[in-house]
Amino acid sequence: MTPPATAPAANNLEAFFMPFTANRQFKKNPRLLARAKGVHYWTPEGRRVIDGTAGLWCVNAGHGREEIKAAIAQQLEEMDYAPSFQMGHPKSFELAARHAAMLPGDLDHAFYCNSGSEAVDSALKIALAYQRARGQGTRTRLIGRERGYHGVGFGGISVGGMVNNRKQWGTMLPGVDHLPHTHLPAKNAFARGLPEHGAELADELERIVALHDASTIAAVIVEPCAGSTGYLPPPKGYLQRLRQICDKHGILLIFDEVITGFGRLGAAFAAEYFNVIPDLMTVAKGISNATVPMGGVFVRKHVYDGLMNGPENVIELFHGYTYSAHPLACAAASAVLDIYKEEALFQRAAELSKYWEDGVHSLKGLPGVIDIRNLGLAAGIDMESRKDSVGARGYDTFVKAFELGLMVRQSADSIAMSPPLVIERNQIDEIVDLAGKAIKAAA
Numbered sequence: 001m002t003p004p005a006t007a008p009a010a011n012n013l014e015a016f017f018m019p020f021t022a023n024r025q026f027k028k029n030p031r032l033l034a035r036a037k038g039v040h041y042w043t044p045e046g047r048r049v050i051d052g053t054a055g056l057w058c059v060n061a062g063h064g065r066e067e068i069k070a071a072i073a074q075q076l077e078e079m080d081y082a083p084s085f086q087m088g089h090p091k092s093f094e095l096a097a098r099h100a101a102m103l104p105g106d107l108d109h110a111f112y113c114n115s116g117s118e119a120v121d122s123a124l125k126i127a128l129a130y131q132r133a134r135g136q137g138t139r140t141r142l143i144g145r146e147r148g149y150h151g152v153g154f155g156g157i158s159v160g161g162m163v164n165n166r167k168q169w170g171t172m173l174p175g176v177d178h179l180p181h182t183h184l185p186a187k188n189a190f191a192r193g194l195p196e197h198g199a200e201l202a203d204e205l206e207r208i209v210a211l212h213d214a215s216t217i218a219a220v221i222v223e224p225c226a227g228s229t230g231y232l233p234p235p236k237g238y239l240q241r242l243r244q245i246c247d248k249h250g251i252l253l254i255f256d257e258v259i260t261g262f263g264r265l266g267a268a269f270a271a272e273y274f275n276v277i278p279d280l281m282t283v284a285k286g287i288s289n290a291t292v293p294m295g296g297v298f299v300r301k302h303v304y305d306g307l308m309n310g311p312e313n314v315i316e317l318f319h320g321y322t323y324s325a326h327p328l329a330c331a332a333a334s335a336v337l338d339i340y341k342e343e344a345l346f347q348r349a350a351e352l353s354k355y356w357e358d359g360v361h362s363l364k365g366l367p368g369v370i371d372i373r374n375l376g377l378a379a380g381i382d383m384e385s386r387k388d389s390v391g392a393r394g395y396d397t398f399v400k401a402f403e404l405g406l407m408v409r410q411s412a413d414s415i416a417m418s419p420p421l422v423i424e425r426n427q428i429d430e431i432v433d434l435a436g437k438a439i440k441a442a443a
């Protein structure tokens with residue numbers, strides 16, 4: 001006799017060990033999302049929530065895009081999977097050529113993986129392999145930055161600079177150092193766009209070089225706009241200065257563009273926006289509009305060429321993932337590039353960014369708001385911490401926003417917002433209005 005089908009226990013949330021979540025707190029008072037379309041989510045009860053964060057900074061073209069669905073379905077019909085180790089499938093080469101064509105400068109090769117974390121660890125490994133291939137094998141040190149977020153792999157948490165992401169994991173990678181962060185509220189609070197002060201913080205790289213010697217340093221990795229401690233656009237001139245110092249000392253510069261890539265700043269990449277070309281760039285999220293997990297490392301010609309040495313039958317980089325350039329991810333990524341182009345979404349983000357800036361800065365003066373920052377279609381709002389309970393106010397704001405129908409991201413007592421690039425002006429008004437109400441309610 002066939003056993004009866006066991007229906008999932010509808011209200012049993014126990015088994016899922018949730019990532020980056022206070023599991024016990026969440027399971028007592030869950031926030032569930034069941035459906036999404038355009039710039040909205042719906043809860044299982046049918047309550048509409050405006051997506052103020054493009055999921056997790058990833059659904060840049062909005063939810064439920066038919067063109068992407070069709071491309072994935074067609075690819076699934078044609079070929080579900082093919083390996084990319086010593087084999088290939090056409091869509092991976094097509095996609096890399098398309099990415100190369102849209103990248104600034106001579107960033108012209110693409111390595112694919114499945115997430116931002118994998119992209120970061122891949123980039124760090126490519127940087128080390130490149131230094132070794134060019135006869136600079138003593139360059140093993142990696143430099144990150146305080147308050148940086150580079151995913152959760154051991155490489156990423158080692159160069160990352162968020163204490164809670166580091167403290168549980170022992171010594172991590174050896175030979176890592178950190179630049180100071182660039183968050184200077186005493187000088188830059190409520191800056192609109194790029195903050196005026198702090199370019200000189202890039203000179204700290206000179207101090208690090210003086211301490212360790214350039215011959216020990218392989219690469220520096222930074223997010224052009226740091227996203228995970230409340231959105232921190234770089235001070236004016238900072239990235240340019242970092243580029244100059246890296247060039248002077250033969251250090252590779254890696255931009256982690258997992259959140260800035262694919263239009264967030266109103267240009268395809270932050271590298272283009274700032275006109276600073278890194279040697280390597282990590283991407284994920286908007287690369288596939290989050291439909292199929294995908295990440296990538298884009299590298300400049302000299303990095304790729306530097307690794308193409310030795311006999312031709314020797315594998316140049318002993319690194320890759322079973323799902324590198326997964327056919328479904330490639331199909332999705334190609335379809336989303338068509339959308340970005342046809343709907344001129346990066347330009348749209350640029351055009352909306354002033355309206356967005358005015359909207360979010362109108363929240364200045366609300367109780368407890370101590371800083372607001374913005375660039376492109378993203379913003380961070382800092383609130384004063386409650387006495388002896390850092391993070392409580394941020395959490396309450398986030399929960400209240402959700403109850404009111406708005407999704408924001410919370411990090412300690414900051415909230416970040418980064419709506420899909422298809423957002424309309426009246427929807428920006430709604431986001432600002434609800435964020436304001438949530439901030440007041442949590443004051």
Ligand SMILES: Cc1ncc(COP(=O)(O)O)c(C=O)c1O
Nearest residue numbers: 115116117149150151256258284
């Ligand atoms: C700058 C940056 N790098 C890396 C990552 C990690 O990406 P993933 O969560 O896809 O591993 C993130 C995720 O938010 C990010 O913001």
